[in-house]
Amino acid sequence: MTYSLRIADIPANERPRERLLAIGAKNLATAELLAILLGTGQGKGKLSAVGLGQFILQELSQHKRDPLDVLREVTARELMKIPGIGPAKATTIVAAVELGKRSFQFRPTARALIDSPAAAAAALSHDLMWQKQERFAVVFLDVKNCLIGTQVITIGTATQTLAHPREIFREAIKQGATRLIIAHNHPSGNIEPSQEDINLTEQLLQGAQYLCIPVLDHVILGNGNHQSLRDITNLWNEYPQEQ
Numbered sequence: 001m002t003y004s005l006r007i008a009d010i011p012a013n014e015r016p017r018e019r020l021l022a023i024g025a026k027n028l029a030t031a032e033l034l035a036i037l038l039g040t041g042q043g044k045g046k047l048s049a050v051g052l053g054q055f056i057l058q059e060l061s062q063h064k065r066d067p068l069d070v071l072r073e074v075t076a077r078e079l080m081k082i083p084g085i086g087p088a089k090a091t092t093i094v095a096a097v098e099l100g101k102r103s104f105q106f107r108p109t110a111r112a113l114i115d116s117p118a119a120a121a122a123a124l125s126h127d128l129m130w131q132k133q134e135r136f137a138v139v140f141l142d143v144k145n146c147l148i149g150t151q152v153i154t155i156g157t158a159t160q161t162l163a164h165p166r167e168i169f170r171e172a173i174k175q176g177a178t179r180l181i182i183a184h185n186h187p188s189g190n191i192e193p194s195q196e197d198i199n200l201t202e203q204l205l206q207g208a209q210y211l212c213i214p215v216l217d218h219v220i221l222g223n224g225n226h227q228s229l230r231d232i233t234n235l236w237n238e239y240p241q242e243q
Contacts, residue, residue, distance in 0.1 A: 189223035205239035
């Protein structure tokens, strides 16, 4: 298999490294990010780094799965089965993926201020972000919104989990928390709330009013992203929580 395009054939302002410097990593295609990891090309008649990145993504998607989903779990030996990928390139890619995962596993220290959905997501990313089963967890806070601790309450199947308000508030009382942030993950990576998520949030907000333990937010996590139900629904207007 030969390819005519080499990295040297690409105009300088269209090369992945130059584009990253000019417009930032977030604006690059996945194949371009892989190209930066793979290097500057493979010699005359062979794949350019960009072409090899595209080829890798095609190979990873052959089982009708999102190639990024496969890439998150792929091993170096599996990558080495792809033509053009040797030990050096395979280990570079796997190391980069692992580093990306770990960057989402930062755990705030005890008594850290949790004052935003992003801070709550960071507190739970290790337990929720990349899990293949749906998990429901709670961030326990004191009266100043400082972190007391976190806990996974339930673990479900690949598609759903169940959490009963009784279990959540029992743990909150046990931990001495005066306010909560609840959260769960969507293994699919789609962080839009389901109707079940809305219904459970409504139940918890009602229970929080009776127990005087405010629920400050419900955050959904998945594949590096998060979504705050407080930001996108009117539930906190319908069931105001004491601050």
